[in-house]
Amino acid sequence: MKPNDDDAWIERALALLDHSAQNLDAATLSRLNRARQAALAQRPAARRGWLVGGGLAGAALALALAFGIDRPHPPLPPPASQAAAD
Secondary structure: OOHHHHHHHHHHHHHHHHHHHHOOOHHHHHHHHHHHHHHHHHHHHHHHHHHHHHHHHHHHHHHHHHHHHOOOOOOOOOOHHHHHHO
């Protein structure tokens, strides 16, 4: 299949899927909705590790910035007008 054929095939498949989804009975829609809700309810449990890791990384970054700001900086060179007068 050529890329243009793939696009046409995908559009046709999506149209057929949309059409078939419009004709589902109430019992099937209810089962699909319950399955979707159950899947979504499990999702946050799998992502808690990312939240903890992200929180720790954020705290580490905040500490690094806080301690990095308090370091003494080398003195700035005198302005050009003052250097020329010396």
